[in-house]
Amino acid sequence: MKTQDQEMLLKHQECLKRQREAVKFRIKKLSAKQTEITKKSSAMRESIRKKYEDIQRVLDEDLRMTLTQLEMEERAAVTALEDLMEKNCTIIQEIEQDLARLTSELAQKDILLPYSMDTEIVGRVMDLLSRTDPSKVNLDEPKADQILSLTNNMLLLIRSQTPITKRLIRSYSTEVSLDPETAHPKLIISPRGDSVTYTDTWQELPELPGRFDTTLNVISLQGFSSGRHYWEIDVAGKTYWELGLTYPTISRKGRAEDCWLGRGSDSWAVEFFDGEYTAWHGGVPHQLPVTKHFSHIGVLCSFPAGLVSFLGADNMTPLFSFCAGAFRDCLHLALCSGHDHNGTNAKPIVICNAPPPPSVFQNAQKC
Numbered sequence: 123m124k125t126q127d128q129e130m131l132l133k134h135q136e137c138l139k140r141q142r143e144a145v146k147f148r149i150k151k152l153s154a155k156q157t158e159i160t161k162k163s164s165a166m167r168e169s170i171r172k173k174y175e176d177i178q179r180v181l182d183e184d185l186r187m188t189l190t191q192l193e194m195e196e197r198a199a200v201t202a203l204e205d206l207m208e209k210n211c212t213i214i215q216e217i218e219q220d221l222a223r224l225t226s227e228l229a230q231k232d233i234l235l236p237y238s239m240d241t242e243i244v245g246r247v248m249d250l251l252s253r254t255d256p257s258k259v260n261l262d263e264p265k266a267d268q269i270l271s272l273t274n275n276m277l278l279l280i281r282s283q284t285p286i287t288k289r290l291i292r293s294y295s296t297e298v299s300l301d302p303e304t305a306h307p308k309l310i311i312s313p314r315g316d317s318v319t320y321t322d323t324w325q326e327l328p329e330l331p332g333r334f335d336t337t338l339n340v341i342s343l344q345g346f347s348s349g350r351h352y353w354e355i356d357v358a359g360k361t362y363w364e365l366g367l368t369y370p371t372i373s374r375k376g377r378a379e380d381c382w383l384g385r386g387s388d389s390w391a392v393e394f395f396d397g398e399y400t401a402w403h404g405g406v407p408h409q410l411p412v413t414k415h416f417s418h419i420g421v422l423c424s425f426p427a428g429l430v431s432f433l434g435a436d437n438m439t440p441l442f443s444f445c446a447g448a449f450r451d452c453l454h455l456a457l458c459s460g461h462d463h464n465g466t467n468a469k470p471i472v473i474c475n476a477p478p479p480p481s482v483f484q485n486a487q488k489c
Contacts, residue, residue: 188269199259206254213250217243288438291422294352295475298342298455304332304374305340309459312470315343319470320459334374337381338458341368345452350424353455354435356472357394358417363471364458366391366402367423367430369451379405383456390444391456392419392432401432401442410441418474423453 220243283289299315307327310319318340327333334340357363364382368389373381380386384393384402392410393400399410412434419441420433431443455473462468 188273192266192269195261199261202259203256206256206259209250210254213243213247217247285438291352291420291433291438294350294422296346296351296353297475298344298353298473300340300455300457300473301332301343302340303328303330304334306334306336306338309338309340311340317470317472318457318459320462320468322462332374334381336375336377337383338460339374339381339383340457341370341372342455345370345454346423346425347449347452348425350422350426351453352420352422352475354474355419355421355457356417356474357419359469360394360460360471361463361467362395362460363467364391364393364460365419365421365471366432366456367421367453368456370454371451372456383458389456390430390446392441395460399441401444403444403446408442412439412441414439421455425449 300311300318302311302315305311305318305327307325308321308323310321310325311317312319320338329335355365357365364384366383366389368383372383372388373386375381380388382402383389384391385405387404390403391401393402397413397415399412401408401410414434414436416434416436416439418435420431420435420438422431422433423429424431428445428447428449429443430446432441433439434441457471457473459471460467
């Protein structure tokens, strides 16, 4: 007979096998989902690409038809003017012949006989000049102006709809305000919670557990744990800044490296310093091949995709994206204004997705 211990071990063994099968089945489902997402994404990209090609074909055909019509009108007007010039050239030849004849007669006679003016040629010239008035041959300028106006309206419409990603990403805009209880004592947070400014004066503030005491950081009052969210940050006129997203567990005290945005595994950031952009996460720098000084930086996070993206929001230029996988905690917007650098970096960082002023910090909840 099996001892009681053996039976317990067998039961535990069976339990472990069932758990193993459950995990294997989950891996299988995850793999199937991975394949499904890859196929759907590929089909979506192909469909969008074809739509853009269709748009390009329609525009190319419309351009061809419009230019052809204008070219035909130009050709007709030029042909009409050539015909009128030919008529003028013909009568000039007749006048030249008459002049040559008169010159010859004058050279042969010593005494000029009474000469009657050839009124016929004068009449023909006057009639020709009337019929060949250049102002009577014109392009259809009102139609050309109308076409130009219509194409300008089309351009304005297209510009209003593009970049499509700009409209899409901005649809994820989420109101957020900065938490003054997390701000370093040398940072001034606006009453609305929408901007942070460096001051060289150490402010006498409560020493709270959540306050950064060395790095010039501040994080948002609100945290987010689901959905898609997008913020635009105004960094115009600044020579140094850092911004990104962080878990609430980021280190806040002392001079530890992971107190800086992107230097630990709890945060993702983009830094602008000395004219260069660097993306950071886990202490790993990614130098960005960007030379343009953007006045607005976009920050996008997608919980369904496990994505953190940074963009030059002036024209939605992709800067860097982190595929973070499944987020393990809620995310907060994080800003570092940097020192003023003798006045060259004194301007504030401003959040463009700030909430309306009446109740900035009321009813806001930390996740």
